[in-house]
Amino acid sequence: MSILIDENTKVLAQGLTGAQGTRDAEFCLRYGTKIVCGVTPGKGGLEVHNLPVYGSVKEACQQHQVDASVIYAPPLSTKEAVIEALGAGLKLIVALAEFVPRHDTAVIAAAARENGAVVVGCNTNGIISPGKSKLGAIGGDDPSEVFAPGRIGVVSRSGGMSAELSLAIKRGGLGVSTCISMGGDVIPGNPMVDYIQRFVADPDTDAIVMFGEPGTKAEHEVAAYLRTKACTKPLIALLAGEFQENYPQGVSFGHVAAMINDVEDTVSAKRKMLSAAGAVVVNSLGEIPLKIREQLGS
């Protein structure tokens, strides 16, 4: 198994007719993702990669069984596209666009919670269950170079780092059950801790690797969850951006969300907090497979 997506997940692509949607979908289809149709308002009736395109999500869902939507809409249309997918009853949505306005991301996060849905993103390169399915640009045209199938769950606040973590796992002779780029925005559609809980519940995930950054309370929520002792699997945490503490608050050198507004949001504070709560905190990629093996006794 894996979390959120596998070889049976039937996917709708919102914005399939755009350049990014068409190219990404081609790579996904080649990887094995079951994209069943596309939606672009005003372009119902077209075909892309031999897939039918509908004018609305509702119409597409009447014609096909759909489990998830991947959204290629531009930043200013993303909120509307997510709301449309939620309205049609979809429970897994991957919203890829970067530069979605903060107020829109807040509405998306609230609407996802109201509908009991998972919105991955915004500002993500997607999710992948290696060897089964992927949504978004994650892994590019040859995901197997980076992502080996296996039993380690990965969740990262950085899309680029989701690849590096998975590559480190692969080089250590291990593989990934599902890798989630949760999105680099201040307000993600779904909180980091929710992915970790899903990995804990997944019988085919043995250990979890997370990548954290300065800013936001994502890691605090993970630490609070660890303190409940409900996390029955080893959690390896790599956090980057400690150097930002040498500079004034309110300066971000990376993702917008990596801006420190509060001393508790620094990487060193988060490292301490996670470590005290029971996570294995590492400082380099090379340590990741070693610590996984040590924790799993393999």
Place this chain on the structure above:
Amino acid sequence: MFTLTEDLTKAFLSDLGLPVPQGLAFVKSGEAARYAGTLSSGAVVKALIPTGRRGKAGAVVLTDTPEEVKAAAGRLLGTEVHGFAVEKIYVESKVEICREFYLSFSLDSFPGQILISSSGGVDIEETHARDSASVIRGDIDPIKGVNKKQARYLWQQAGVTGDELAEVVSATTSLYDAFVKADAVMMEINPLVLDSDGAVSIVGAMLAIDENGLPRHPDWAEIADGSLIASWRKFNARELSVSEANRKIKGGAVRYTELDGDIALLVGGGGAGLLQHDMMLAIGGRPANHTDTNPGAGIEEKFKVTIRAIFDNPNVKCLLVSFNHQQLTHCARKAQPLAEILRERNVNTQEFPIIVRLVGPGEEEAKEILDEFPGLTYLPFDASLDDAVRAAVDIRNAMENVK
């Protein structure tokens, strides 16, 4: 995030029909004084800089006559307040203050917060330190917004009643709508004033805007540029060149911030850049700068400007070009601009060490492009980000030993 100056903030609020005192920005003290003469009341003269706490810095002056306005303006213009050069002053009509409240909305995290207090006019941190119970906080539901019911509940908790309650409740919901409309991540109204007629007046107003909202506010685009490290220090010429390229060239994004080390970093991808920077410090390397990049059409041109800035920095002794596995972006799109600037600047790569870790699609082509530069180290696919940082620090240390 960038802070709007008071003139733009108040013009925005005024356009939405919100009650702000009449005011205008000036660069010359004489014009400011003439304008003050047309106001029906005395005037307040303020240094127009994108930050708060101006009162404490002596950058807010209450005046009664145009002569006083001229003197105050002349005194403020050309000075520096909280690190910002005062190039403009704001002159506005003085309001008869009867009561002062505090109101702010923020969207630093989910859910957003509304903060109110019946003690306005001083820093909210001070109010909180003196009497934490007087600061009332509420979560904002982004779908419902801040409605009259929630606003009334909060202001009642703050002890406001009767006609005053009706006035501040109505101002609160209108200001929340403005907060959303502005794509603001922070709106602070301090003080929110009830004047001698019992009417609301927005005397202190500060707005911090989300850059992602800028396409909905084209008028503000110019101001947003370069504000990122403005709260810390001003850009130097090299940083400014990258910042300008970012604004003028369409597509992608590069950020370049100089630091005091000697190993230049051309790194990116948010997290991978942060990780490498931390690792470098941990093993004794000193970055000469930090960069962050968003790929996108046009990024090559921005890269060139950034690489030029790196070579213009006299402290730089070697260069690490290292990115996370590119996944979708072709490696040549980073190698090509590097090669072009190395040629343009006639960089002797035998003497100036360059470490490149660039893996993913187009890796072979990227290697070929950089093949013409003897001494440049293109790390093999198996090299991790850890390895790349170590290689750069090792080579820098080796240079030290040769001397």
